[in-house]
Amino acid sequence: xxxxxxxxxxxxxxxxxxxxxxxxxxxxxxxxxxxxxxxxxxxxxxxxxxxxxxxxxxxxxxxxxxxxxxxxxxxxxxxxxxxxxxxxxxxxxxxxxxxxxxxxxxxxxxxxxxxxxxxxxxxxxxxxxxxxxxxxxxxxxxxxxxxxxxxxxxxxxxxxxxxxxxxxxxxxxxxxxxxxxxxxxxxxxxxxxxxxxxxxxxxxxxxxxxxxxxxxxxxxxxxxxxxxxxxxxxxxxxxxxxxxxxxxxxxxxxxxxxxxxxxxxxxxxxxxxxxxxxxxxxxxx
Numbered sequence: 001x002x003x004x005x006x007x008x009x010x011x012x013x014x015x016x017x018x019x020x021x022x023x024x025x026x027x028x029x030x031x032x033x034x035x036x037x038x039x040x041x042x043x044x045x046x047x048x049x050x051x052x053x054x055x056x057x058x059x060x061x062x063x064x065x066x067x068x069x070x071x072x073x074x075x076x077x078x079x080x081x082x083x084x085x086x087x088x089x090x091x092x093x094x095x096x097x098x099x100x101x102x103x104x105x106x107x108x109x110x111x112x113x114x115x116x117x118x119x120x121x122x123x124x125x126x127x128x129x130x131x132x133x134x135x136x137x138x139x140x141x142x143x144x145x146x147x148x149x150x151x152x153x154x155x156x157x158x159x160x161x162x163x164x165x166x167x168x169x170x171x172x173x174x175x176x177x178x179x180x181x182x183x184x185x186x187x188x189x190x191x192x193x194x195x196x197x198x199x200x201x202x203x204x205x206x207x208x209x210x211x212x213x214x215x216x217x218x219x220x221x222x223x224x225x226x227x228x229x230x231x232x233x234x235x236x237x238x239x240x241x242x243x244x245x246x247x248x249x250x251x252x253x254x255x256x257x258x259x260x261x262x263x264x265x266x267x268x269x270x271x272x273x274x275x276x277x278x279x280x281x282x283x284x285x
Contacts, residue, residue: 003017004017004018005017005018005019005020006020007020007021007023007065007066008066009023009024009066015063016063019071021065021071021170021171022063022064022065022071022072023064023065023066024062024063024064024068025061025062025063025064026061026062026064027059027060027061027062028059028060028061028062028178028179029059029179033059034057034058034059034078034240035057035058035059035179035236035237035238036055036056036057036058036080036236036237036238036240036241036243037054037055037056037058037090037184037234037235037236038051038052038054038055038056038234038235038237038241038243039051039053039054039088039186039196039233039234039235040053040196040233040234041053041054041084041086041088041186041188041189041196042188043188043194043196043211043215043217043225043233044211044212044213044214044215044216044217045215045216046215046216046227046231048247048249049231049249049250049251050083050150050243050244050245050246050247050248050249050250050253051235051243051244051250052081052083052150052243052244052245052246052285053082053083053084053086053088053186054079054081054082054083054084054088054090054136054186055079055080055081055082055083055149055241055243056077056078056079056080056090057077057078057080057159057240058075058076058077058078058179058184059075059076059179060073060074060075060076060177060178060179060182061073061074061076062174062177064171064174065171068174069171069172069173069174070168070171070172070173070174070176070177071167071168071171072165072166072167072168073165073166073177074106074163074164074165074166075092075132075163075164075166075182076161076162076163076164077090077132077133077161077162077163077164078159078160078161079136079139079140079148079159079160079161079162080149080159080240080243081147081148081149081150081159081243081285082136082137082140082142082147082148082149082150083147083148083149083150083151083246084136084147085147086188086189086190087111087134087135087136087137087189087190088135088136088186088187088188088189089111089131089132089133089134089135089136089186089187089190090131090132090133090136090184090185090186090187091122091129091130091131091132091184091185091187091195091204092129092130092132092164092182092183092184092185093125093127093128093129093183093185093201093204094127094128094129094130094176094177094181094182094183095127095176095181095183096127096128096172096176097126097127097128098117098119098121098122098125098127098128098129099119099169100128100168100169100170100172101119101120101121101128101130101166101167101168101169102119102167102168102169103119103120103165103166103167104119104120104121104130104164104165104166104167105120105164105165106132106162106163106164106165107120107130107131107132107133107162107164108132108133108134108135108138108139108162109131109133109134110133110134110135110138111134111135111138111190112134113134113190113192114131114134114192116131120166122204122206124205124206125204125205125206126205127204129204129206130164130166131187132162132164133162134187134190135190136148139160139161139162140157140158140159140160141157142157143155143157147246149285150243150245150246150285151245151246152245152285179236183197183198183201183202184198184234184236185197185198185201185203185204185234186234191208192206193206193207193208193211194207194208194211195207195208196225196233196234197224197225197234198225198232198234198235198236199223199224199225199226199230199232199234200223200224200225201224201225202224203224212224216228217233223264229261229262230261230262230263230264231258231261231262232261237272238272241272242272242274242279242284242285243284243285244283244284244285245283245284245285246285248283248284252280252283253279253280253283253284254271254272254278254279255277255278255279255280256268256270256271256278257271257272259271
């Protein structure tokens with residue numbers, strides 16, 4: 001048969017010629033490209049603001065149906081740097097019910113604080129929440145006495161990946177699971193309730209609500225997970241981000257960052273690029 005699975009895509013063009021719900025492989029953000037997530041783990045306190053407590057590149061690989069919906073996906077998280085003493089975890093919140101996930105595999109749950117449903121999603125959540133890893137140090141082994149890839153005087157360490165595979169009960173619209181739709185969040189210091197999200201994103205039901213709006217966090221006055229003057233604790237930037245070295249505040253390493261953050265993103269949206277006058281190269285790892 002020219003179309004063995006009857007999905008309307010000829011075998012020669014079908015990456016999955018014998019699976020009717022899959023036809024193509026697509027990459028987000030694109031072939032050979034990544035997005036970077038960077039985080040500051042002392043929320044709700046501002047901390048040293050060097051944004052290297054966790055530096056993770058990630059991308060998604062979609063297995064899509066003939067009409068472009070996503071039947072399964074793999075999110076590859078590549079841990080580049082850990083500039084933290086804390087054992088920090090990483091999760092994803094998806095904008096639909098946990099029952100839409102048929103199975104989730106590949107998680108690194110070495111600390112054991114996550115309770116997991118039989119399909120691999122986290123239990124007790126209205127949305128599908130997936131814990132990719134509970135402790136970044138279980139993913140990348142650092143050199144004793146040093147952080148991972150944030151101190152220029154320390155030995156460099158090869159990064160490591162965690163690949164999370166999600167199969168759906170039925171294909172989901174692609175715009176539900178693009179990089180921009182993934183609510184990637186940090187779990188700080190092994191404390192499941194201490195979630196740190198991108199600005200403007202809502203916490204999951206496991207978050208400790210009493211921390212929100214405390215310390216330096218001004219959530220509730222408009223944008224969530226920002227200080228009173230609009231500075232975030234977590235950011236998503238185009239890869240591959242040149243992150244600050246240990247104890248170098250991002251505002252000193254990336255000279256246009258503060259203008260960007262305090263303008264709510266309207267000024268210097270290119271703050272992370274390597275343009276004249278944008279960086280203090282001595283302060284970048």
